[in-house]
Amino acid sequence: xxxxxxxxxxxxxxxxxxxxxxxxxxxxxxxxxxxxxxxxxxxxxxxxxxxxxxxxxxxxxxxxxxxxxxxxxxxxxxxxxxxxxxxxxxxxxxxxxxxxxxxxxxxxxxxxxxxxxxxxxxxxxxxxxxxxxxxxxxxxxxxxxxxxxxxxxxxxxxxxxxxxxxxxxxxxxxx
Amino acid sequence: xxxxxxxxxxxxxxxxxxxxxxxxxxxxxxxxxxxxxxxxxxxxxxxxxxxxxxxxxxxxxxxxxxxxxxxxxxxxxxxxxxxxxxxxxxxxxxxxxxxxxxxxxxxxxxxxxxxxxxxxxxxxxxxxxxxxxxxxxxxxxxxxxxxxxxxxxxxxxxxxxxxxxxxxxxxxxxxxxxxxxxxxxxxxxxxxxxxxxxxxxxxxxxxxxxxxxxxxxxxxxxxxxxxxxxxxxxxxxxxxxxxxxxxxxxxxxxxxxxxxxxxxxxxxxxxxxxxxxxxxxxxxxxxxxxxxxxxxxxxxxxxxxxxxxxxxxxxxxxxxxxxxxxxxxxxxxxxxxxxxxxxxxxxxxxxxxxxxxxxxxxxxxxxxxxxxxxxxxxxxxx
Numbered sequence: 001x002x003x004x005x006x007x008x009x010x011x012x013x014x015x016x017x018x019x020x021x022x023x024x025x026x027x028x029x030x031x032x033x034x035x036x037x038x039x040x041x042x043x044x045x046x047x048x049x050x051x052x053x054x055x056x057x058x059x060x061x062x063x064x065x066x067x068x069x070x071x072x073x074x075x076x077x078x079x080x081x082x083x084x085x086x087x088x089x090x091x092x093x094x095x096x097x098x099x100x101x102x103x104x105x106x107x108x109x110x111x112x113x114x115x116x117x118x119x120x121x122x123x124x125x126x127x128x129x130x131x132x133x134x135x136x137x138x139x140x141x142x143x144x145x146x147x148x149x150x151x152x153x154x155x156x157x158x159x160x161x162x163x164x165x166x167x168x169x170x171x172x173x174x175x
Numbered sequence: 176x177x178x179x180x181x182x183x184x185x186x187x188x189x190x191x192x193x194x195x196x197x198x199x200x201x202x203x204x205x206x207x208x209x210x211x212x213x214x215x216x217x218x219x220x221x222x223x224x225x226x227x228x229x230x231x232x233x234x235x236x237x238x239x240x241x242x243x244x245x246x247x248x249x250x251x252x253x254x255x256x257x258x259x260x261x262x263x264x265x266x267x268x269x270x271x272x273x274x275x276x277x278x279x280x281x282x283x284x285x286x287x288x289x290x291x292x293x294x295x296x297x298x299x300x301x302x303x304x305x306x307x308x309x310x311x312x313x314x315x316x317x318x319x320x321x322x323x324x325x326x327x328x329x330x331x332x333x334x335x336x337x338x339x340x341x342x343x344x345x346x347x348x349x350x351x352x353x354x355x356x357x358x359x360x361x362x363x364x365x366x367x368x369x370x371x372x373x374x375x376x377x378x379x380x381x382x383x384x385x386x387x388x389x390x391x392x393x394x395x396x397x398x399x400x401x402x403x404x405x406x407x408x409x410x411x412x413x414x415x416x417x418x419x420x421x422x423x424x425x426x427x428x429x430x431x432x433x434x435x436x437x438x439x440x441x442x443x444x445x446x447x448x449x450x451x452x453x454x455x456x457x458x459x460x461x462x463x464x465x466x467x468x469x470x471x472x473x474x475x476x477x478x479x480x481x482x483x484x485x486x487x488x489x490x491x492x493x494x495x496x497x498x499x500x501x502x503x504x505x506x507x508x509x510x511x512x513x514x515x516x517x518x519x520x521x522x523x524x525x526x527x528x529x530x531x532x533x534x535x536x537x538x539x540x541x542x543x544x545x546x547x548x549x550x551x552x553x554x555x556x557x
Contacts, residue, residue: 011196023190044203124183156549
């Protein structure tokens with residue numbers, strides 16, 4: 001029996017969504033691909049067991065976030081040398097929209113991996129505090145405080161995002 | 176759905192499409208070898224990171240400490256300046272008013288390692304309202320030779336330029352109230368020698384700080400760079416179109432750039448970064464070229480693609496000239512080492528680089544850092 005039966009179909013069905021999350025977490029296409037590939041390789045190793053458990057995607061998402069945050073991963077990321085600048089793709093359109101998006105990308109990169117992960121899970125994947133806490137392996141209280149810290153740092157690091165962040169309800173972090 | 180969520184969705188949509196299924200399976204089959212390789216890489220990376228920490232110039236300064244007041248004279252040129260909210264966590268809704276303290280003042284770090292607070296330079300706006308929380312503090316600019324500093328003097332309600340060596344202080348003729356600063360903010364531009372100060376608010380002007388002469392910039396334009404001796408003055412409009420201001424009028428340069436270098440020692444050359452490509456409203460390629468421009472003729476003098484790009488180099492700003500052929504770039508420091516350590520505080524700051532305008536070669540110069548959750552940092556010439 002092929003130990004990877006169903007794995008390829010799973011990856012092809014979910015990899016674009018996973019890649020988008022990885023891209024937001026890392027801010028860099030090459031690192032996002034590296035991160036996702038690392039996690040999928042580990043998923044493949046445990047595929048038969050994960051299939052039996054019935055929810056391989058939950059495992060992949062948890063692994064994606066935690067691998068991104070982990071110490072070893074961070075150290076390896078510091079070592080990455082590139083011949084070309086990372087292919088950060090900036091949004092454009094109306095001038096201010098383009099500038100806002102570039103500023104947000106810059107500011108996100110200046111957050112810590114955990115702060116970035118909290119914002120991605122809460123505001124990109126629209127997860128509740130409890131779901132986010134479960135994925136990060138921490139308490140809901142920690143998610144709330146990390147969300148506050150992350151939004152606060154975005155505001156401090158990128159004053160030009162005032163209008164963009166204005167309609168992020170600060171109380172929403174306590175939902 | 177908030178605009179913040181919308182923007183995250185749009186950024187995520189820029190992720191390239193990949194097909195990782197086969198690569199993941201192949202990787203899983205080679206897992207043992209891959210694990211060994213990763214462990215080896217991890218050991219090497221840790222050792223290199225430790226080396227970087229030891230050799231980093233201007234290493235992280237501890238926050239919350241109260242530094243000595245800047246001496247009246249005899250101060251060495253500045254390497255950078257920052258304020259750090261006393262190293263405490265800042266919540267714009269709750270505790271802004273608590274930062275009217277000595278430890279929250281602008282702190283100047285000299286090239287020789289001295290660290291001094293500047294009580295006369297307004298830093299955190301303690302009365303700032305949550306509705307205007309992005310305007311967090313008074314500006315401070317350092318001339319590219321590090322010898323003069325421009326700031327908002329609260330006691331005078333004017334902008335000031337101070338010579339660090341001889342202690343002379345010049346004030347602008349114009350008065351701006353603290354209330355106006357808190358409400359609207361103000362951007363400052365210094366000439367490389369620190370004699371001329373550009374003001375960008377509701378209107379824009381250039382002040383010769385040594386004579387007090389004020390030159391108003393025509394409506395619709397704002398000062399971007401000022402040469403030594405007060406000329407030339409490079410301006411831009413709301414769409415970042417560059418122009419040369421001289422004798423009361425602006426001559427368009429037919430170039431657009433949102434970030435330009437200081438004028439070089441010849442008084443006519445400036446550099447900017449180019450190469451960005453946009454398709455269907457999406458920037459598909461970031462800047463990859465440094466261009467020099469003769470502002471007196473509007474002619475391009477040189478173009479060079481980036482080479483020898485250091486790791487971690489991503490979103491550069493462009494500043495002053497490091498040598499006749501190299502211009503300074505700066506990028507935000509991305510510190511991850513504190514994460515997961517109980518009681519640890521992040522290291523914020525900027526990394527500076529020099530790029531050769533003829534070859535495009537980039538080399539790292541220094542890291543300027545401070546320990547804090549939030550703050551602001553000013554580098555000479557940026």
